[in-house]
Amino acid sequence: MNWGALIANFPYLVSVVVFGIGIIIVLTQSNLLKKVIGLNIMTSAVFLFYIAFGNIEGGVAPILDPAAPAELYINPLPSGLILTGIVVGFSTSAFALALIVKMYAHYGTINAPDFMKMR
Amino acid sequence: MAKVPLYLILGGLIPSFAMPVLARWKRKACAPLAVIVCGSLFALALYLSGGMVGKLQPIYQAVADWSPPWGIEIAIEPVSALMAVLITGLYLLIALFSCRSLKKEISVDSIGWYYVEFLLCMTAMLGLVITHDIFNMYVFIEVVGISAVALVVSKGDRYSTEASLKYLILATIGSGFVLLAIGMLYMITGHLNMRFAGEVFAQNAGQYPYMIWVMMTLFVVGFGIKSALFPLHLWLPDAHASAPSPSSAILSGLVVKVYIIALFKLFFIVFGNEFYQQSNIRILLLILGGAAMLFGSFFAFVQLDLKRRLAYSTVAQLGYIYLGLGLATPWAIVAAFYHLVVHALMKTCLFLCAGAISYQTGRKKVTGLQNIGYTMPLTAASFTVAAFSMVGLPLTGGFISKYLLAVESMGAHYPYFIALLVLSGLLNAAYYFPIIWQFYFVNEKDPPERRVLQKDKIPFTMQLPIVVTAAGIIVLGTAGVAAYGYLQQIVVHFLG
Numbered sequence: 249m250n251w252g253a254l255i256a257n258f259p260y261l262v263s264v265v266v267f268g269i270g271i272i273i274v275l276t277q278s279n280l281l282k283k284v285i286g287l288n289i290m291t292s293a294v295f296l297f298y299i300a301f302g303n304i305e306g307g308v309a310p311i312l313d314p315a316a317p318a319e320l321y322i323n324p325l326p327s328g329l330i331l332t333g334i335v336v337g338f339s340t341s342a343f344a345l346a347l348i349v350k351m352y353a354h355y356g357t358i359n360a361p362d363f364m365k366m367r
Numbered sequence: 368m369a370k371v372p373l374y375l376i377l378g379g380l381i382p383s384f385a386m387p388v389l390a391r392w393k394r395k396a397c398a399p400l401a402v403i404v405c406g407s408l409f410a411l412a413l414y415l416s417g418g419m420v421g422k423l424q425p426i427y428q429a430v431a432d433w434s435p436p437w438g439i440e441i442a443i444e445p446v447s448a449l450m451a452v453l454i455t456g457l458y459l460l461i462a463l464f465s466c467r468s469l470k471k472e473i474s475v476d477s478i479g480w481y482y483v484e485f486l487l488c489m490t491a492m493l494g495l496v497i498t499h500d501i502f503n504m505y506v507f508i509e510v511v512g513i514s515a516v517a518l519v520v521s522k523g524d525r526y527s528t529e530a531s532l533k534y535l536i537l538a539t540i541g542s543g544f545v546l547l548a549i550g551m552l553y554m555i556t557g558h559l560n561m562r563f564a565g566e567v568f569a570q571n572a573g574q575y576p577y578m579i580w581v582m583m584t585l586f587v588v589g590f591g592i593k594s595a596l597f598p599l600h601l602w603l604p605d606a607h608a609s610a611p612s613p614s615s616a617i618l619s620g621l622v623v624k625v626y627i628i629a630l631f632k633l634f635f636i637v638f639g640n641e642f643y644q645q646s647n648i649r650i651l652l653l654i655l656g657g658a659a660m661l662f663g664s665f666f667a668f669v670q671l672d673l674k675r676r677l678a679y680s681t682v683a684q685l686g687y688i689y690l691g692l693g694l695a696t697p698w699a700i701v702a703a704f705y706h707l708v709v710h711a712l713m714k715t716c717l718f719l720c721a722g723a724i725s726y727q728t729g730r731k732k733v734t735g736l737q738n739i740g741y742t743m744p745l746t747a748a749s750f751t752v753a754a755f756s757m758v759g760l761p762l763t764g765g766f767i768s769k770y771l772l773a774v775e776s777m778g779a780h781y782p783y784f785i786a787l788l789v790l791s792g793l794l795n796a797a798y799y800f801p802i803i804w805q806f807y808f809v810n811e812k813d814p815p816e817r818r819v820l821q822k823d824k825i826p827f828t829m830q831l832p833i834v835v836t837a838a839g840i841i842v843l844g845t846a847g848v849a850a851y852g853y854l855q856q857i858v859v860h861f862l863g
Binding site: 354 | 502505506509512513516517520524525528529531532535536539540542543546547550553554559
């Protein structure tokens, strides 16, 4: 096993592990709010992944300054994409929370196993 | 001609957001406006794909004049033009159907909001089909997902709320997978435009084997969750069965299909046909498709609620499409695409029939459909045609695609899939024929003299879509042979 490569790619490892944690939370927690939190953790991991591969060590923000031209510019595109991703994630969790409020109005609980009993 | 592809998206987006305002001012105008919008977009899509017959040259258009490698690009391939015709055409019919049926199914106050989601979903599906930018595709995937969930929850009762929450959570997991995979694809290729990404991918594919495996698996799992590939279909039956019937028709007929089209585009434009043929993911699609055909039909067999049975049947039929994608010979892809189109017609017809039956008689169980063949003859006849097509009887569209799939599973050296196809067809017969039998031949409660042919007591706007889709199935099954050659040209062009 090549440990050096693993350490060099540490941010990717972290983001994949966090992604897994998020999915496990969504799938195993019975509380609906915790499920939504899990979704948020999962999408945050993806954002971390994007930012990690967009970053260059020693790079500067891609603002062209004719007085002091830098050698390395960071690719702004992944960060820009993630801005969209954050908005999408926000709207999804807002919608999910609205649905949970509606579930509470219908069932009086937000604990998933209880819905099965009430059918 | 220049800006036409963009109007395909804007034409649905603007009326969609005008809908709530219109609903405040004049609620009755909402449904006709939706019909008009769908109709004009249908005409636009017909015009676009009509201009493409014979040439097969894709129309590329840069959005806001940012040139392709950097800006977002719209590309109308012949495949996407056909899908645009299918989406807008079915939307026109479903919008017609919804004019009268919605009032019975959802609360009157939410009708204006319903059409927001209705048109937004169409816009996003059209965008997903014609976009050529991978991240833009992700955005449209999310818009389709959210508006599809909203289409389910619009009914407002506790079952649809629960089903839509389930759908939303699973769909979000799916899009998380897709987003991660898009990130990896961007790491490998450095492009988000499908054409440019495809060129770089062809050069670099050998260098990152593990990453490509992970990426393709993530794409398949992500789109698999969203398009209800067999073991990931858990959200589908609840969501499709508890939605209002126009929504069910949209979800089952179109929404799950556009994700498969997105997968098509990724496989054949970005990864390339040659690479796809050698990849192991094909075997996964074959196995899961085969399992879906069998288990989907089996689960459908044990359902007693009519719409639930139809929903599980969708799981099975999606298995056929994935099977064709997995076999991956050109004719198998043609068969998958043909089945995609036919199934969109069949499922729309069946769900609209289910909606019409519950509109007139209030019956929702498969055990309570006696005498429908006499009280609603046109609806029952259309249902019969669509069910025959599901089973794959000759002269219907379903026969052609299933026959082609059987031939191709022989040609691709997987002959045991023929047994699976036959078994699944028999199971289809086992759960559709009892319904048809009840329509015409069961009369325990009514004396024989009451079994006289009557007219359907549903409005004309509800009758027309049902009959048109049923006629479409017959046309695809008989005259469809003529469309073969054209479809094959398109697909071969698409495979490159």
